[in-house]
Amino acid sequence: MPLHWSTHQLTEFFSAVSASGDADAAVRIAVPRALEALDADAGAVVLDGEAGVRGLTGLPGEIRAEQLSAAVAGEPVVDLPLLGEVNSAYAALGSGIGGGLVVARLDDEFSAEERQMLQGMAQVLGLALRNLRTLATERALREEGARRQALLETLLAVQRSISRREPLQSVLDAITVGASGLLGQAPVALALCDPAAPGRLIVASRAHWPEPATTASVVLGPAADAIAAGQTVRRTSPSGDRITATPVHARGDVAGSLVAAGLGDTDTSHVMTALSQQISIALTDARTVEAMREAYRDPLTGLPNRRLFAERLEQSLTGEQCRTVVLLFIDLDRFKAVNDTLGHNAGDELLAAVSERIRGQLRPPDVAGRLGGDEFAVLMEDVSIEDARAVAERIVARAAEPFSIAGRVVHIGASIGIAAAAVGDVDATAILGNADVAMYRAKRTGSGRVVVYTADMHAGETTRLRLRADLEHAVPARQLQLTVQPLARLSSGTLDGVEVAVRWRHPSGAVAYAELAALATEAGLIGEIGGWTLRETIACLHDWRAVRPGLTAGVSICAQQIADERFASDVAAALENGSLPGSALVLQATEAALTADPVRAASTLRLLRHCGVRLAVADFGTGPSSLSLLRQLPVDQVRIDRSFVSGMTRSSADLAVVRAIVGAARALDLEIVADGVQDAEQAQALVRMGCHLGQGNHLYGPMEPRLFTGLLRRGQALPRLTDPLTA
Structure with a gap:
C-alpha cells in the first residue's frame, strides 16, 4: 500500500518525540503516529529488561512482552490478544536502546517500503529516547547537586548559629x-x-x-x-x-x-x-x-517557665497518660506593693520564697511553673476538683503567712482560679484562659480566695474588661460620684461623723466601690481615682464643717496608696488647699493593705499622724495578725468587720470575736466602730460591750453629698431608719 508519510513528515515525527518531557511521553506520541503513517491497527514499544511494553495502542492494557515475542522475532503473521491473527512488522530502536517498535494490522501484510519506513521511525524514536535519557541523567545530577548544596547551606547556617x-x-x-x-x-x-x-x-x-x-x-x-x-x-x-x-x-x-x-x-x-x-x-x-x-527554666525560682509548662500541659491534654487535667492559676496579692517599696531584688527574693511554699503543697506527680511576673500555675492529672481545691487552699494559707524579705517582715496573699478538662476536649491556651478567668473572679471577691471556673464566667469577664477600658475616661467624663453614710452614737443615734465612698455612674449601671476599687487596681488607676476621692471629700467636708464644726470624714485607702512615697505629702497638700486640719480626716485601710509592707505602712502612717490625720483599721479581725497591728502601727480607730457584727447575735463564735476586739481596743484606748449594724438587737449588744459608735443601714442610710449638705444647712434631722437606743 502507498506510504502516507514523506521525509518531511519523518522529520516532524522526530521533532515531536524529541520535544517530549520524558521517555514515556515520547513513546505515547510515537506509537499512534507510526500507526497513522502505516495505516496499522495496533502497536507498542517493547523495551528490554523490566521496562516491558510501553505505549500500547489498539491492544489490551495488561498485555505482556512475551505475548509480543513472535512479532519481535520478525514473524510476519502473529496471534495477538483481542485481535487474533494479524500481520505484523518490527523494527529495532537502535542508538543503544534495547527494544523495538511493533505494529500490526488485520488486512494487508506490510510491504518492504513500509518496513523501511517503520525502521526509520524506530531509529528516530531510539535516538530521541537516548537524548531524553541523557537529559534525564543530567537533570537528576543537577537536582542531586542542588539538594546537596541546599543541605550544605542548611548545615552551614546551623553551624553559624552555633558559632555565633x-x-x-x-x-x-x-x-x-x-x-x-x-x-x-x-x-x-x-x-x-x-x-x-x-x-x-x-x-x-x-x-x-x-x-x-x-x-x-x-x-x-x-x-x-x-x-x-x-x-x-x-x-x-x-x-x-x-x-x-x-x-x-x-x-x-x-x-x-x-x-x-x-x-x-x-x-x-x-x-x-x-x-x-x-x-x-x-x-x-x-x-x-x-x-x-x-x-x-525560670532563673528566679528554678520552676519550669511558661514555655516548658505550656508544653507539658499540651502533652497532658493530647496524650494518653491521663484522663483528666486540672489547672491551678495562682496570682499573688499585694506583690506589686512589696516590689515597688522594697525594690526588685526583694521582689525576686519573695518570688523564690513563694515558689518553695507552692512546691511544698504538691503531690509528687504535680508540676508547678512560673508563668511570668507574680503568676504561677500548677498542673495536676487525674485528680478531683475537691482534691485540687484542697491543694489550692493549702497554697493560699501558706502564701498568707509572713515572709522575711530584705530584713523586713512582709505579708502578701494569693488568689487561685481552678479549671478542669477531659483529655482531648480543649487545648492548653483554652484551659489556661479558663483558669485565668476564675482567678480574676477570686481576686474580685477578696484576697486569699479560690474559685472554680464555670462556663458562665466568660460573659462576666468580657463585661469586666469593657468596664476596665471605660474606667480610664471616668474622671474626665465626671462619672464618679461620692456617697455619704453617717456614723452615729449607738446609744442615742446622734450624728458623730461620716464615711465617704465613691461609686461609678457607668452608662450601663452604677458600679459600687468594692468593684470600682478592684477595677482601678487592675487598670493601674487606683492612685488617680483615690486622689480624686480625697480632693472631693475635703471640698465637701469644708462646707459641712462650716455648719457642723468638728465633723470628721472617713475615706478608704488601699495598699498601692500607702506604698506611694508621695501619698502623705499629697494628703497634706489637699488638707491645706481645703483649709482643714488633719484631725478632720480619718483614713481607713484594711488589714491586708497595711500588712503588705508593714515597714512602709508604718513610715507612711507616721507622716500622716504628723499632719494630724487619724487612721482606722477597716475589716478588723479578718487578717492573720490583727492584734499585732494595733501595737506596731499608729492606729486611732478599729472598725469591726461587718461579717462578725452580722453574726454576733446568732453565733457564739462571732460574739466571742467581737468581745475580744472590743476588749483589746479598749485596753489600748482606741476608738471602736461597728460596721454593718443591721438591727436594734445588735446595737444594744454592742453598747453593752462598750462599743459606742456604729455605721449601717439600721442607723442611717447612704445619701448623696448634696442632700447631706442641704440637711445640715437647714438644721433638719437626718433621715433616720430607727429610733435612738438607750443603754
Missing part, C-alpha cells in the same frame, strides 16, 4: 525550618528530653506543622521509639501519614529525636542523618547545653 552563640531557640528553629525545606516543606519537629524530667520528651521546635496543638500527640511516640532503638525508625500516624524519626545525641547520650511527617516512601535517611548530626553538635556544646536548661 545565638539563642538556643534560634538554633533549634534553624534546624527544623532547614530540614522542612530540604524535605519539600514537610512538617518537621524536634523532640528533646525534658530538662525538668529527663524521662519525658517535649517538642522543642517545629516547622510547617499544620496543627501545632497536635504536634506532641503525633511526634512523641515515634521520637521515643527512635530513642529506644538508637536508629532511624518509620511509623504510621493515626491519620495515615508516614512518620520518620532519627535520634540525636548530646555528649554521647541520646538527647531527643528529629521527626518528619508525610514523606511517603521517599528515602530521606541521608538528610535526616546529616541534620541529626548537626543537632548533636549543637547540643553537645557546653554553653548550648546550659542554654537549653535556661531556655526552659
Whole structure:
C-alpha cells in the first residue's frame, strides 16, 4: 500500500518525540503516529529488561512482552490478544536502546517500503529516547547537586548559629525550618528530653506543622521509639501519614529525636542523618547545653517557665497518660506593693520564697511553673476538683503567712482560679484562659480566695474588661460620684461623723466601690481615682464643717496608696488647699493593705499622724495578725468587720470575736466602730460591750453629698431608719 508519510513528515515525527518531557511521553506520541503513517491497527514499544511494553495502542492494557515475542522475532503473521491473527512488522530502536517498535494490522501484510519506513521511525524514536535519557541523567545530577548544596547551606547556617552563640531557640528553629525545606516543606519537629524530667520528651521546635496543638500527640511516640532503638525508625500516624524519626545525641547520650511527617516512601535517611548530626553538635556544646536548661527554666525560682509548662500541659491534654487535667492559676496579692517599696531584688527574693511554699503543697506527680511576673500555675492529672481545691487552699494559707524579705517582715496573699478538662476536649491556651478567668473572679471577691471556673464566667469577664477600658475616661467624663453614710452614737443615734465612698455612674449601671476599687487596681488607676476621692471629700467636708464644726470624714485607702512615697505629702497638700486640719480626716485601710509592707505602712502612717490625720483599721479581725497591728502601727480607730457584727447575735463564735476586739481596743484606748449594724438587737449588744459608735443601714442610710449638705444647712434631722437606743 502507498506510504502516507514523506521525509518531511519523518522529520516532524522526530521533532515531536524529541520535544517530549520524558521517555514515556515520547513513546505515547510515537506509537499512534507510526500507526497513522502505516495505516496499522495496533502497536507498542517493547523495551528490554523490566521496562516491558510501553505505549500500547489498539491492544489490551495488561498485555505482556512475551505475548509480543513472535512479532519481535520478525514473524510476519502473529496471534495477538483481542485481535487474533494479524500481520505484523518490527523494527529495532537502535542508538543503544534495547527494544523495538511493533505494529500490526488485520488486512494487508506490510510491504518492504513500509518496513523501511517503520525502521526509520524506530531509529528516530531510539535516538530521541537516548537524548531524553541523557537529559534525564543530567537533570537528576543537577537536582542531586542542588539538594546537596541546599543541605550544605542548611548545615552551614546551623553551624553559624552555633558559632555565633545565638539563642538556643534560634538554633533549634534553624534546624527544623532547614530540614522542612530540604524535605519539600514537610512538617518537621524536634523532640528533646525534658530538662525538668529527663524521662519525658517535649517538642522543642517545629516547622510547617499544620496543627501545632497536635504536634506532641503525633511526634512523641515515634521520637521515643527512635530513642529506644538508637536508629532511624518509620511509623504510621493515626491519620495515615508516614512518620520518620532519627535520634540525636548530646555528649554521647541520646538527647531527643528529629521527626518528619508525610514523606511517603521517599528515602530521606541521608538528610535526616546529616541534620541529626548537626543537632548533636549543637547540643553537645557546653554553653548550648546550659542554654537549653535556661531556655526552659525560670532563673528566679528554678520552676519550669511558661514555655516548658505550656508544653507539658499540651502533652497532658493530647496524650494518653491521663484522663483528666486540672489547672491551678495562682496570682499573688499585694506583690506589686512589696516590689515597688522594697525594690526588685526583694521582689525576686519573695518570688523564690513563694515558689518553695507552692512546691511544698504538691503531690509528687504535680508540676508547678512560673508563668511570668507574680503568676504561677500548677498542673495536676487525674485528680478531683475537691482534691485540687484542697491543694489550692493549702497554697493560699501558706502564701498568707509572713515572709522575711530584705530584713523586713512582709505579708502578701494569693488568689487561685481552678479549671478542669477531659483529655482531648480543649487545648492548653483554652484551659489556661479558663483558669485565668476564675482567678480574676477570686481576686474580685477578696484576697486569699479560690474559685472554680464555670462556663458562665466568660460573659462576666468580657463585661469586666469593657468596664476596665471605660474606667480610664471616668474622671474626665465626671462619672464618679461620692456617697455619704453617717456614723452615729449607738446609744442615742446622734450624728458623730461620716464615711465617704465613691461609686461609678457607668452608662450601663452604677458600679459600687468594692468593684470600682478592684477595677482601678487592675487598670493601674487606683492612685488617680483615690486622689480624686480625697480632693472631693475635703471640698465637701469644708462646707459641712462650716455648719457642723468638728465633723470628721472617713475615706478608704488601699495598699498601692500607702506604698506611694508621695501619698502623705499629697494628703497634706489637699488638707491645706481645703483649709482643714488633719484631725478632720480619718483614713481607713484594711488589714491586708497595711500588712503588705508593714515597714512602709508604718513610715507612711507616721507622716500622716504628723499632719494630724487619724487612721482606722477597716475589716478588723479578718487578717492573720490583727492584734499585732494595733501595737506596731499608729492606729486611732478599729472598725469591726461587718461579717462578725452580722453574726454576733446568732453565733457564739462571732460574739466571742467581737468581745475580744472590743476588749483589746479598749485596753489600748482606741476608738471602736461597728460596721454593718443591721438591727436594734445588735446595737444594744454592742453598747453593752462598750462599743459606742456604729455605721449601717439600721442607723442611717447612704445619701448623696448634696442632700447631706442641704440637711445640715437647714438644721433638719437626718433621715433616720430607727429610733435612738438607750443603754
